[in-house]
Amino acid sequence: MSLFPQQLDLLVRRIEVRAPLSETERGVLARAFDPQLVTTGARRDLVREGDRPTRSTLLLRGFAVRYRVLDNGRRQITALHVPGDFIDLQSFPLRLMDHSVGTLTECVTATAPHASLQRILETSPRLTLILWTLTILDSAVHREWIVAMGAMQAIEHAAHLICEIYLRLKVVGLAEHNRFPLPVTQADLADTLGISAVHVNRVLQELRKAELIRFENGVVEILDWEGLAKTGQFDDKHLHLGNEDDATAQRLPA
Amino acid sequence: MSLFPQQLDLLVRRIEVRAPLSETERGVLARAFDPQLVTTGARRDLVREGDRPTRSTLLLRGFAVRYRVLDNGRRQITALHVPGDFIDLQSFPLRLMDHSVGTLTECVTATAPHASLQRILETSPRLTLILWTLTILDSAVHREWIVAMGAMQAIEHAAHLICEIYLRLKVVGLAEHNRFPLPVTQADLADTLGISAVHVNRVLQELRKAELIRFENGVVEILDWEGLAKTGQFDDKHLHLGNEDDATAQRLPA
DNA sequence: CGTCAGATTGAGCAGCTTCAACGTATGTGG
DNA sequence: CCACATACGTTGAAGCTGCTCAATCTGACG
Numbered sequence: 213m214s215l216f217p218q219q220l221d222l223l224v225r226r227i228e229v230r231a232p233l234s235e236t237e238r239g240v241l242a243r244a245f246d247p248q249l250v251t252t253g254a255r256r257d258l259v260r261e262g263d264r265p266t267r268s269t270l271l272l273r274g275f276a277v278r279y280r281v282l283d284n285g286r287r288q289i290t291a292l293h294v295p296g297d298f299i300d301l302q303s304f305p306l307r308l309m310d311h312s313v314g315t316l317t318e319c320v321t322a323t324a325p326h327a328s329l330q331r332i333l334e335t336s337p338r339l340t341l342i343l344w345t346l347t348i349l350d351s352a353v354h355r356e357w358i359v360a361m362g363a364m365q366a367i368e369h370a371a372h373l374i375c376e377i378y379l380r381l382k383v384v385g386l387a388e389h390n391r392f393p394l395p396v397t398q399a400d401l402a403d404t405l406g407i408s409a410v411h412v413n414r415v416l417q418e419l420r421k422a423e424l425i426r427f428e429n430g431v432v433e434i435l436d437w438e439g440l441a442k443t444g445q446f447d448d449k450h451l452h453l454g455n456e457d458d459a460t461a462q463r464l465p466a
Numbered sequence: 467m468s469l470f471p472q473q474l475d476l477l478v479r480r481i482e483v484r485a486p487l488s489e490t491e492r493g494v495l496a497r498a499f500d501p502q503l504v505t506t507g508a509r510r511d512l513v514r515e516g517d518r519p520t521r522s523t524l525l526l527r528g529f530a531v532r533y534r535v536l537d538n539g540r541r542q543i544t545a546l547h548v549p550g551d552f553i554d555l556q557s558f559p560l561r562l563m564d565h566s567v568g569t570l571t572e573c574v575t576a577t578a579p580h581a582s583l584q585r586i587l588e589t590s591p592r593l594t595l596i597l598w599t600l601t602i603l604d605s606a607v608h609r610e611w612i613v614a615m616g617a618m619q620a621i622e623h624a625a626h627l628i629c630e631i632y633l634r635l636k637v638v639g640l641a642e643h644n645r646f647p648l649p650v651t652q653a654d655l656a657d658t659l660g661i662s663a664v665h666v667n668r669v670l671q672e673l674r675k676a677e678l679i680r681f682e683n684g685v686v687e688i689l690d691w692e693g694l695a696k697t698g699q700f701d702d703k704h705l706h707l708g709n710e711d712d713a714t715a716q717r718l719p720a
Numbered sequence: 721c722g723t724c725a726g727a728t729t730g731a732g733c734a735g736c737t738t739c740a741a742c743g744t745a746t747g748t749g750g
Numbered sequence: 751c752c753a754c755a756t757a758c759g760t761t762g763a764a765g766c767t768g769c770t771c772a773a774t775c776t777g778a779c780g
Contacts, residue, residue: 261703278609280613282613282617283699284617286617288612288613288617290609290612302602302605304713305595305598305602305712305713305714306599306603306606306712307712307713308708310609310610310704311609311704330713333591333594333595334591337587337588337594340587340591340598344559344594344598345559347598347602347605348556348559348560348601350605351556351601351604351605352556352560354609354612355532355534355545355564355608356564357612358542358544358608358612359534359536359542359544361612361615361616361660362542362657362659362660363538363542364536365767365768397725397726397727398727405616406616406617407768407769408768408769410728410729410768411767411769414768416727445537449562450564452560452562454562458559458560459559459560459561459580459584463584619735620735620736651757651758651759652759652760661735662736662737662738664736664737664739664761667759667760667761668736668761670759671760
């Protein structure tokens with residue numbers, strides 16, 4: 213009645229960037245999930261705006277996005293999720309989904325009933341803080357996206373996004389050196405960056421011409437990290453990859 | 467050694483939109499704050515990017531903004547805070563500030579030492595969930611801003627923002643019927659909406675010409691709520707103003 | 721081989737920017 | 751009390767970024 217260790221591994225890595233987990237805690241976390249995994253095809257919804265989920269979903273394999281569709285038909289992606297991310301942990305404290313989550317690729321997910329999270333809340337302050345922190349990291353990324361959308365040009369924004377995804381994938385061991393999967397179409401990028409698909413195409417061409425990246429068949433290769441980070445004015449501070457940032461490690465030793 | 471009830475009132479109202487608080491809980495919350503309040507002048511920083519606060523700040527009076535300044539000198543505001551909002555509750559789980567918070571007007575604040583929040587985390591699952599929920603509401607607003615920035619025109623975005631601020635002020639009793647203070651300059655709005663101050667001016671003129679709002683001397687009057695909400699494609703779902711949205715009320719009765 | 725999703729290109733256009741000037745209210749020192 | 755400074759709002763004009771529309775190209779797949 214619990215997740216296998218290797219299935220929990222990506223989440224554990226994300227957490228342990230900041231705070232070590234004890235064996236007991238890993239066990240509690242593993243038992244919070246339903247043992248059976250769910251596989252969902254590409255381009256399907258995992259949760260829909262208006263839903264009131266009774267369980268939260270952890271992404272184990274594949275890429276997913278949070279999005280909203282406006283009256284005018286435009287879709288805006290508000291978050292891009294990679295393996296190891298909870299895609300709707302916020303539905304535990306706040307049940308009503310105010311946005312949808314859809315898959316980009318085929319995805320494998322594990323689900324944790326809210327009742328299990330409730331138990332963690334009532335019995336483990338440390339794990340509670342860890343879960344809370346995960347939602348706060350989402351927030352920090354959201355803010356960074358607002359900055360990028362509001363104050364950067366399209367090409368800078370695109371460079372910024374690529375830097376962010378690269379580091380996030382690296383944390384969970386899914387990026388090789390300067391190379392990582394990004395299985396999204398230019399239309400998806402358009403809905404993420406808030407620009408048209410045509411313009412995405414031109415921006416990507418510029419990034420290629422500047423020899424900052426290659427991007428073919430859903431794989432990004434970063435040719436010049438320095439240049440890319442500079443173009444995107446990228447600073448990894450908001451990803452909080454250093455363990456001295458975090459209260460869990462300092463105030464609640466494992 | 468605790469905040470006066472009326473000083474806590476705005477926060478309590480925000481919380482009780484979704485979940486009732488017991489007298490005991492109010493007491494615990496009140497005692498989490500330092501008794502003395504702090505007054506900060508207009509256009510000063512309350513917290514700075516790079517800081518590692520040891521206490522979290524509750525805004526009692528005045529308006530404040532979260533923001534980041536880019537290399538190119540552009541300032542992007544990522545959140546606008548009104549009385550009753552925590553401006554840096556996330557610094558409890560994640561110490562390093564990845565953005566700054568500044569005042570727009572003179573502000574009165576109360577501070578809660580992280581040690582007090584720690585005590586709440588260790589002793590009161592229900593209050594912990596409530597605090598967690600407050601940070602998650604910030605997240606929901608962030609996502610809505612991403613949608614507005616990415617998929618709306620400037621005039622729609624502006625209308626959307628005004629709708630949002632109006633409802634948030636109403637919750638804490640700071641908006642009269644269709645009328646509320648918005649002590650920001652057009653340059654502030656520019657940094658919020660991610661457009662130039664000149665264009666803000668033109669957008670406001672359009673909103674006035676369409677007889678949707680008046681906006682003089684830092685006071686907004688909504689002349690046509692329906693029209694404004696339609697223009698801004700505004701839906702209050704993401705503000706989670708209904709108590710059936712929330713887990714606290716349902717699973718952890720006071 | 722035809723079909724389809726996705727990428728690419730060109731051309732004209734719209735939204736928003738920048739620069740610069742000017743208006744208006746408020747405050748301040750002489 | 752006036753001269754001047756300062757902050758904020760308003761207006762016009764020119765230009766750039768990114769959009770829309772439409773056509774073409776490419777590769778995968780049945």
